[in-house]
Amino acid sequence: MALWQARPGLAGYDLIDAVTFCFITQAFIGPMQLFGGGLTIPERIRSGDIALDLVRPASLQLWSLAEDLGRAAYLFLVRGIPPTVLGALLFDITFPASASAWLAFAASFAAGVLVSxxxxxxxxxxxxxxxxxxxxxxxxxxxxxxxxxMLLPLGLLPGLLGDLAAALPWAAMVQVPTDVYLGKTGLLEALAFQGLWAAVLLALGALGTRLIRHKVVIQGG
Structure with missing residues (x-):
């Protein structure tokens, strides 16, 4: 707050935007699993149970996605909403002004979960x-x-570092949906960026799944 009071409009945010950014990004930690983990695949690989997963008549990637979406929905309710409510009680924070703005945020948030x-x-x-x-x-x-x-708005990063950060997939998880929430970026632009990275990463995941199938066979299960 002291930083934005000293430099109003820094990175395109006013003081209320900056405080809102803080609480919204904190609300993303659980649903987006920003600290990593959330999937049981590593344990199943180490135990060898992954061999059973690979012979099931279902995609390992889609199966894992379904589980992760359920986890994200639960953590949105118990880990995402309470900090935001607390922030609204203690500070002035902004909320989307219309139902369409809420829907735009929901769509970008869901895309962020997919990229995560x-x-x-x-x-x-x-x-x-x-x-x-x-x-x-x-x-x-x-x-x-x-x-x-999550650490700070990417607009605060200088020069080429800021441009690079804004173009990387991690920006699709927090920065982009938060900017949609604050009305700083358009929905179509946000979804195009998030959709591109989701498609790239999911394609790499599908390729990786094929590779581990061959590796498991080579190792004899």
Whole structure:
């Protein structure tokens, strides 16, 4: 608050926008699983149970997505809404002014959850080659925290670093849906960006699933 009081309009936000940004991004932590994890694939790879998953008449990726969407919906209710309500009680925060604005935010939020899943699915699959996922999870945590906008609005990053951060997939998880919430970006532009990264990451996840199927066969299960 002191920063925005000293520099009104910094990064395109006024003081109320900045406070709102803080609480909205905190509300994203659970549903978006911004600290990583949320999928059981690493444990199932280490135990060998992944072999059973791969012979089921269902896509491992879609099965995992269905589970993750249920998790995200639950955490949105118990981890997302309470901090926002608390913020509204303690500070002046802004809310979308119309039903269409709420729907736009809901659509961008859902797209952000999809991008988050697609990224975490790739991280989870890496266990098939790395065995221990602590290193890659730590790297994912650092990248997600810094480049998603959860730590601070990406507009505060200088020059090429800011441009790069805004173009990376992590921005689709937090920065973009928050800007849609605040009315700082249009829905079509936001969904185009989020849809592109969702498609790229999901395609990589489908390829990774095929690769681990062959790896499991080579290892004899």
């Amino acid at each position: 899943f697609a990224w975490r699915y790739l991280v989870a699959l890496s266990v098939c080659w790395l065995v221990d996922d602590r290193g890659v999870n730590t790297l994912s945590l650092v990248l997600t925290t810094f480049f998603s906008g």
